[in-house]
Amino acid sequence: MKALDKIKSTLLNKQKKVEEEIKLLDEDDPVNSEAPAESSEPGTDSWVADTHTRTVAIKETLKETLNKIKHALASLASGKYGKCENCGKKIEEARLAAMPTASLCIKCSKHPQFAKR
Numbered sequence: 001m002k003a004l005d006k007i008k009s010t011l012l013n014k015q016k017k018v019e020e021e022i023k024l025l026d027e028d029d030p031v032n033s034e035a036p037a038e039s040s041e042p043g044t045d046s047w048v049a050d051t052h053t054r055t056v057a058i059k060e061t062l063k064e065t066l067n068k069i070k071h072a073l074a075s076l077a078s079g080k081y082g083k084c085e086n087c088g089k090k091i092e093e094a095r096l097a098a099m100p101t102a103s104l105c106i107k108c109s110k111h112p113q114f115a116k117r
């Protein structure tokens with residue numbers, strides 16, 4: 001199916017971008033940097049800690065996105081893509097176009113007990 005091919009390439013592109021972003025974040029994380037900071041002004045330690053905390057938080061979000069992408073790609077491979085994982089009904093095409101990683105239909109995604117998925 002053409003529509004699925006398009007979604008697959010969208011997902012693959014997104015996966016690549018997210019993986020690159022994670023890599024860049026790792027490089028930017030001062031905790032990972034081998035070279036000592038050039039300026040050893042007071043307050044640098046807290047800057048390192050703050051930046052590290054922020055980097056970790058962003059990375060967690062990116063990893064979650066990456067997991068969703070991988071999950072969607074796995075569903076595509078097994079032919080289960082586009083079905084709501086809760087009620088089994090077809091997920092609205094417009095929803096998949098806007099959010100290719102959606103694994104729940106609009107109705108189920110509005111249920112608070114599923115909203116986190």
Ligand SMILES: [Zn+2]
Nearest residue numbers: 084087105108
């Ligand atoms: Zn559903």
